[in-house]
Amino acid sequence: MARTNSNDRLKRLELLAVQLKQDELCTVKNLAQHHGVSERTITRDLLLMREQGLPIDADRGRGGGVRLDRNWGVGRINLTYPEAVDLLISIAVAEQMNSPMFLASLGSVRRQLVASFSPDKRHKVERLKSRILIGVTASTYVQTNLAAPPSRVVQTLHQAFVDQRTLAIRYQNEGGAISERQIEPHYLLLNYPIWYVIALDHLRDAPRTFRCDRILSADRTETRFRLLPKEDFKQSLQGNDALI
Amino acid sequence: MARTNSNDRLKRLELLAVQLKQDELCTVKNLAQHHGVSERTITRDLLLMREQGLPIDADRGRGGGVRLDRNWGVGRINLTYPEAVDLLISIAVAEQMNSPMFLASLGSVRRQLVASFSPDKRHKVERLKSRILIGVTASTYVQTNLAAPPSRVVQTLHQAFVDQRTLAIRYQNEGGAISERQIEPHYLLLNYPIWYVIALDHLRDAPRTFRCDRILSADRTETRFRLLPKEDFKQSLQGNDALI
DNA sequence: GATAAATGCGCCATTTTATGTCCTATTTGA
């Protein structure tokens, strides 16, 4: 918690945790010299840290020393709200995509993330998650003409999706024809590696599905929309609706 | 940091952060009453917290109050070393897989994670990352006979890969024949959604590639192996070597 | 077995910090 702090002890406790984390073996003597305090003080610090739940082991006797259980946190990371949301969604997508390598520990990361949200934010994130659908992996044929959409488009779309804001896009369909549309991005569908926006098209006042990599440009508007249930987009989903 | 702490102030500072995060608007008076300390003490706490970098805003005047910038972290998460490694690898894989949705904020999460590692651990993680290869997405044909490997196998394989330990597996090849092997898991290749182990097969003393979902069982051994360069597995990679 | 190096912790005097009280200045909405 303490960073550049006027509070000496807080600063020292913070540094101690970092040192114990990084150096394999410290002795109380070393630490005392390093911090310019007495050994007694360091032992008291260590006691306090133990009381706080840090798994600090100590080996007595010659050659002994103090260690922080290596299983303990490499460090705290502070996530802003959008960072936490993106991370949570990404983990959910990764878990859903059913490619199980390296996912063993991700469950507990996800649980920690969820726990760190306040109840109403948790609810919002849950709703956001329910708006992302994971389908089958795209056929090899569909993939061949895949181009990465420009990151500006992705960012705008992402923002509009999260904020439930109407979006003005230029879209190139399969035939190559370009049209301009106003869409409400209700759901996102991933048929890996292709993302689709399942949207309400203002022009036709009907549901339409857009391939994200065919969106040429996107601008957000100020108008917000009310979410429609998945049922209203049934014909766009065609059995792809493995929702996360 | 402070939990059930003998240090009153630490506890209070921690609680203050939580309160400011959750409640939209607090006044110094409220907080003072809630914590049973004087208003002066609360203002001093807030000063300290600001010095520590917390973005605390305050509105003066009637109807004013104290707020924690809502952009600020929803909470700190403590990751254990394996959790952090898995998360970092997963983010790297996700970024490499080139499915750009929800990846906007993930870069900064990754940077924070990397920064929280000590230099030597950072190096280890980098090396681990370089042992994971991302190839093309599997053809629709190959995907049809995909079954999720049992999680015990995945966990054992994962551990052996990270620890560079030899692995005893039972493997079923494309024809259905089952064999028992001792392998050194040097590299992992993802042709989404299928993971391959690129390994040295002790039986033949030659490189072999195994589909993870065809590994029937896996047991780790105690013997560790020295990593061989990618070049030694060239014939197994066949142009798939888009390494992360 | 002796010794040195290490942790663990109790006790007490001393120093430092945190807190409360009182004060003034400033901003802001009603």
Place this chain on the structure above:
DNA sequence: TCAAATAGGACATAAAATGGCGCATTTATC
């Protein structure tokens, strides 16, 4: 103009942190 809010200076006092000492205990090494 007033009341409610933050901001922060000054000072006395209560509380906590620190250092130094001693003693018990554990453990590797000679």
